[in-house]
Amino acid sequence: MSAMIEAEGLTKTFPGGVTAVDGVTFTVEEGEIFGFLGPNGAGKSTTIAMLTTLMKPTGGNARVAGMSIIRQAYQVRLAIGYVSQDLAVDDNLTGYENLRLQAGFYHIPRAEVERRITEVLEMVELSDRANDLVETYSGGMRKRLDIACGLIHRPRLLFLDEPTLGLDIQTRREIWQYIQHLRDDIKMTIFLTTHYMDEADALCDRIAIIDYGRIKVMDTPSRLKSTLGDELVEFRFATGTEEEIAAAVETIRRQGFVTDVREAGERGYVAVVTNGETAIPRIFDAIAGMPAHIGAITHKRPSLDDVFLHYTGHEMRENGGSRDEAMRSRMIMRRARG
Amino acid sequence: MNMGRLLSDVYWVFWREMKRFFLQRSRLVMAVVQPVVWLVLMGNSMSGLTRNPIAARMLGTGNYLDFMVPGVMIMTALFGGVFGGTSVLWDRRLGFLNKMLTAPIYRAAIPLGKLLSLMVQSWFQVIIIVVIAVILGVHFVTGLPGVLFMLLLASLFGVIMGGISLSLASMLKSIEALHAIMNFLTLPLMFTSNAMFPTRAMPVWLRRIADVNPLSYAVAPMRTVAMKGWIWQDLWVGLVALTFLAAVSTAVAIRQFHRSIA
Missing domain, CATH: 3.40.50.300 (P-loop containing nucleotide triphosphate hydrolases)
Structure with a gap:
């Protein structure tokens, strides 16, 4: 080649x-x-x-x-x-x-x-x-x-x-x-x-x-996804002050099955875990006695969206370009619709 | 530079423009309607002038239409030319320009092909005007060779205006700005020339302007050929001036185009 x-x-x-x-x-x-x-x-x-x-x-x-x-x-x-x-x-x-x-x-x-x-x-x-x-x-x-x-x-x-x-x-x-x-x-x-x-x-x-x-x-693409670990657990805190949430996140981060925890929006976090099946109950166990409570939690396989978030620190944004650019993209859309 | 390749590139740019020209029915219809309107309405309303012997002497003819036909030809070439730059701007806006620029073609072929198409389009329009004029009873004293000579002068003038329009288009990069400037240029250029009125009937200050107006350089020899004959001492100045200006305008258009894509 x-x-x-x-x-x-x-x-x-x-x-x-x-x-x-x-x-x-x-x-x-x-x-x-x-x-x-x-x-x-x-x-x-x-x-x-x-x-x-x-x-x-x-x-x-x-x-x-x-x-x-x-x-x-x-x-x-x-x-x-x-x-x-x-x-x-x-x-x-x-x-x-x-x-x-x-x-x-x-x-x-x-x-x-x-x-x-x-x-x-x-x-x-x-x-x-x-x-x-x-x-x-x-x-x-x-x-x-x-x-x-x-x-x-x-x-x-x-x-x-x-x-x-x-x-x-x-x-x-x-x-x-x-x-x-x-x-x-x-x-x-x-x-x-x-x-x-x-x-x-x-x-x-x-x-x-x-x-x-x-x-x-x-x-x-597959290697990029696997660098994020096999699986992800996304969770959002329902209660707790900033300090309390930070303490809970820190505790989760220290768990052996967790390789990384990143912020994802208001009160939301994504944990990269080695075993997704058991990760959810283990996360609850880990922070059981703490004042911050998780309100929602889901388990998913990483997508390229997660890879993107991981490497850029933000989600794909729709940013406002110049007026010219906006007009151009409107024209492309119009032509695309035929 | 490979001449054969350059000509081939120019040809394909030209081919596209001509396809577009013949497809746009409204443009073709206007190419016929506009001279009819000018010649029939304007010609009729002004024909009263020629009943005045002094006016007739200033016009150099007893028929105002004879006087007016070369002016209408040039105006048609003028209007065709001034909006010539628009096509480059549309190509830019629609992304077609980039498509041409990633192809292995000479950059100069793009403005050259567009100018060539303006030239050939003005031939079609001038021929339409000749046909209408003949129907309306205008007599061209030098016959077909004279008509071909007028064709040449009118298209040279079209190239001059087209070159200016392309140059401005390359600099401004905005269809709206180009139209504003070209509209601003068109009418003064027309009315400070000998296209509609004999310079001898103008006040001195206007005559001075008319004498240097490039439009007058085109109209004067056309009128000589149409109404008087092959009087070369009256023809060569206009011919040389227009050829020179067309060459300069083309060169500037190519240069500005190169700059705008760098």
Whole structure:
């Protein structure tokens, strides 16, 4: 296996002084689905913009398909496919015309063009609507066409920025299937960003959790989950002053079967435990004589949400971006609904 | 630079713009309706002027429509050109610009393809105006070669305005701001030129402005060709000036576009 992306201290500071991506280093191997997981504004799209040569880094460098994104931008562009989160297909053209245009941009030989277009249309199941204007497409169809556009030149590496943003559940699963097909049957390397935990969990061979422009942790989804221990117990105190609760938490923390206790909201805590079955009664036993009382308690297996909380110290937030960004996302949503 | 690849890239950007142009029925209908309105309404209401022998001498014709047709052609090219930058801004807003920028195409092909499409679109519009004018009884003294010459001048003017519009679009990055500025430019540019009124009928201060207005540079030679004939000493100044300005405007548009995507 060879590396398809090698990023070294990749950094982007905007003229206003905001550092969107802050010294990011990672490697994506050939043939894997690698996911950047993080909330809106974490630096995912900026990273993709640098790797796809849309933006020059202000620090660090990266090699994509073996070529420098700074000095060999043209060669990088030839090797990669890019599907943005914008549903960037032209509404005023037909599906076929969108693909014809894309084939023209990638200088695909005339003799090849028709075959390639047929091939990608079949893959995304749009053959029967190819000659309709994109205006008449649903959001899911637009997304599928957009992905087809990104595949027309058979790239070795495909970038998918939030591939299922704003789509309904059924369409999301279809898109997931295409992505898996690309990796399994065509051996394409895929770099995707998402802020959906389930998407990262279902698709990615490895994920990097990114927050405030930095990679917090990077591993396979299952290993990330197992670092949190086998199981979790979530509980919330019903009574007790701050000191009393702190004392109770401290007691729970000292139990042999508890590896960690973290805060999770108002009066709420999550304990990482080695044996969830017996953990609940044992927690009650441990703090039986104490003034703070637990009002609610549940036992669950860790999800990527818990991993995210563990490494970033906060839940995935919906943060308010600029007005421009808000307008953009509204437009994406509108187009996604078709 | 690989010339063949550049031309291919320009062609595909151009191809997309033309597809969009012919799809937008309302734009095509307006391309016909607008000159009809100008020529029929304005032409009729002003035709009383030509009954006045002094006015007729200033216009250089007994038929106001003869005088007005080149002005309407230029106005059409003007309106087409000033909003040329809008398409780049829509591409930016809808993410299509990024799609083009991640493709292995020459950056310059994007503004060049868009300007080329403005040029060809203005040909269609000018031809429509010629047809309407002929129906209304306008006589072009130099015939078809003269019409082709007018086509060339009008489209060069369209490219000048399109280049300015693209440059501003690259700098402003806002459709609303671009429209505000271009609207602000359009009407004064038109009314301080010889497009509608003979400069000889203007007060001195206005005539001074009209004489340097690039719109006048386009209209004057078109009018000469339409009404008098191939009088080259009256034609070459306009032709050279427009070609030069179109080249400069294109170069600036490419440069500003490059800057805006850096």
